[in-house]
Amino acid sequence: MNRFDYVRPASVEDAIAAAAMPNSVYLAGGTNLLDLMKGGVLRPDRLVDVSKLPGLDRIEPLADGSLRIGVLVRNADLANDQVFVRSYPSIAEALLSGASAQLRNAATVGGNLLQRTRCPYFYDPASACNKRLPGAGCDARHGENRLHAILGWSESCIATNPSDFCVPLVALDAVAEIDGPNGRREIAIEDLHLLPRNTPQRENALERRELIVAIRLPADAARFAPHARYVKVRERTSYVFAIVSAAAALHIEHGVIQQARIAMGGVAAKPWRARAAEATVVGHVPDPGIFREAAEVALTDARPSGDNAFKITLAKRVVERAIALAVAGTPTRMPALPASPFSAVPGVLDNA
Amino acid sequence: MSLSISLTVNGAAHTVVLDDPRITLLDLLREQLDLTGTKKGCDRGQCGACTVLVDGRRINACLALAASLDGADILTIEGVAAGDSLHPVQAAFIAHDGLQCGFCTPGQIMSAIGLILEGQAGDEPERIREGMSGNLCRCGAYAGITAAVLDAQSTLAQRRDAA
Numbered sequence: 001m002n003r004f005d006y007v008r009p010a011s012v013e014d015a016i017a018a019a020a021m022p023n024s025v026y027l028a029g030g031t032n033l034l035d036l037m038k039g040g041v042l043r044p045d046r047l048v049d050v051s052k053l054p055g056l057d058r059i060e061p062l063a064d065g066s067l068r069i070g071v072l073v074r075n076a077d078l079a080n081d082q083v084f085v086r087s088y089p090s091i092a093e094a095l096l097s098g099a100s101a102q103l104r105n106a107a108t109v110g111g112n113l114l115q116r117t118r119c120p121y122f123y124d125p126a127s128a129c130n131k132r133l134p135g136a137g138c139d140a141r142h143g144e145n146r147l148h149a150i151l152g153w154s155e156s157c158i159a160t161n162p163s164d165f166c167v168p169l170v171a172l173d174a175v176a177e178i179d180g181p182n183g184r185r186e187i188a189i190e191d192l193h194l195l196p197r198n199t200p201q202r203e204n205a206l207e208r209r210e211l212i213v214a215i216r217l218p219a220d221a222a223r224f225a226p227h228a229r230y231v232k233v234r235e236r237t238s239y240v241f242a243i244v245s246a247a248a249a250l251h252i253e254h255g256v257i258q259q260a261r262i263a264m265g266g267v268a269a270k271p272w273r274a275r276a277a278e279a280t281v282v283g284h285v286p287d288p289g290i291f292r293e294a295a296e297v298a299l300t301d302a303r304p305s306g307d308n309a310f311k312i313t314l315a316k317r318v319v320e321r322a323i324a325l326a327v328a329g330t331p332t333r334m335p336a337l338p339a340s341p342f343s344a345v346p347g348v349l350d351n352a
Numbered sequence: 353m354s355l356s357i358s359l360t361v362n363g364a365a366h367t368v369v370l371d372d373p374r375i376t377l378l379d380l381l382r383e384q385l386d387l388t389g390t391k392k393g394c395d396r397g398q399c400g401a402c403t404v405l406v407d408g409r410r411i412n413a414c415l416a417l418a419a420s421l422d423g424a425d426i427l428t429i430e431g432v433a434a435g436d437s438l439h440p441v442q443a444a445f446i447a448h449d450g451l452q453c454g455f456c457t458p459g460q461i462m463s464a465i466g467l468i469l470e471g472q473a474g475d476e477p478e479r480i481r482e483g484m485s486g487n488l489c490r491c492g493a494y495a496g497i498t499a500a501v502l503d504a505q506s507t508l509a510q511r512r513d514a515a
Binding site: 001003004005006008027030031034035038039047049051052076080099100101102103105106237238239336337338 | 355372373374376395396397400403409410411412415416417419420422463466467470472476478479481482483484485486487
């Protein structure tokens with residue numbers, strides 16, 4: 001780890017001022033930042049520790065029925081908050097499918113939103129990476145790339161966004177509240193992460209020194225609670241990032257899908273909202289045929305960025321499965337293996 | 353640059369001077385406070401060997417800067433037994449052979465204590481395994497670890513009911 005200057009401001013205003021020093025970064029839970037610093041991937045000159053800023057660790061229902069979640073709320077606290085789980089069960093399921101209990105106890109809402117890709121070439125300072133060093137090239141493009149992007153990638157970068165949390169957030173139209181040197185503003189979380197184009201070093205829409213202070217879930221997103229799931233296919237049972245994941249939330253009335261929200265994770269540099277797939281199922285009586293059609297539609301634009309054509313097929317199946325599970329209904333208790341497509345009971349097939 | 357922080361470690365108050373902000377909680381415990389029970393495995397948050405409780409919650413000590421934990425209450429493996437009387441989780445790990453080489457064991461035990469405090473897993477082995485997935489055991493003592501956590505949880509529940 002490089003040497004750095006450590007400051008612990010007492011207010012958001014002081015934090016934004018402290019970040020004026022070039023090459024400053026905000027430190028919250030530190031679970032991704034310190035890992036990247038230990039690997040020499042990031043070498044900031046100043047850490048602005050925002051982890052103790054007052055007032056940013058609350059979960060508050062607002063008068064308009066929306067829920068405001070402070071940026072410093074720990075992943076575990078959010079996933080276990082009863083009001084939150086009742087209203088937004090698929091987001092809780094996504095949170096609990098990510099990382100380990102220790103990491104979820106430390107990692108914050110904001111850190112999850114802004115975590116970096118797990119592309120191994122980004123993590124290896126000896127490899128060429130346009131994200132780490134603009135113009136250096138991309139060793140992933142013709143390297144080990146079976147887990148890389150199938151949507152929205154460019155010749156300069158084929159990395160994916162690793163967040164589980166962001167997938168249902170994008171599906172449910174969550175909004176980020178941002179403070180910065182030019183005052184406060186809001187942005188849809190769908191617009192927070194950027195596609196690589198030819199500037200993969202620019203990963204999100206935040207300006208320098210801007211700090212996310214909260215996220216908000218709109219009141220109408222809670223109507224999906226009875227039919228909301230997150231499905232995540234991994235290379236082992238637990239404690240690993242998604243190969244592909246999908247969030248599906250449905251509003252079903254009179255036996256017909258009235259509204260649908262579908263998004264995918266692990267497929268692109270941002271959580272991928274699948275609006276055309278949503279439109280495909282709306283107005284239909286739930287039926288496996290229409291789920292399959294929606295899954296095809298969701299992946300229409302997909303193309304392999306390397307040795308990963310299998311992810312296109314897999315993503316279709318995960319979308320189809322997520323919709324089918326959402327139709328079946330949100331379980332009354334969080335599954336033992338959150339978001340897992342496999343049975344919690346050894347030896348029993350869950351796909352019968 | 354040096355900065356001074358206050359910590360409570362295993363019940364004792366400490367004022368610690370950090371001569372470098374890069375010092376993690378793990379390095380502080382091991383190198384400055386001589387509490388070497390907390391192990392450095394991967395040092396990258398992947399193995400769980402450095403698990404300790406901070407303000408009653410299990411975290412990876414390797415991914416926490418000591419400087420940002422000013423005022424925290426830390427519990428390490430050295431602080432869980434009551435004198436010569438082992439913590440029920442420690443006793444259960446022995447009773448169920450929840451270890452072989454023992455390197456991951458302090459982290460496993462601290463993680464298990466954290467998991468039991470969280471109260472989410474109930475008595476289902478699958479939930480225990482999922483809740484302990486942040487602790488790797490290269491000897492593969494997982495079956496014993498799961499049995500030990502279940503047993504210790506029921507011992508602690510009986511004690512609580514008796515109290």
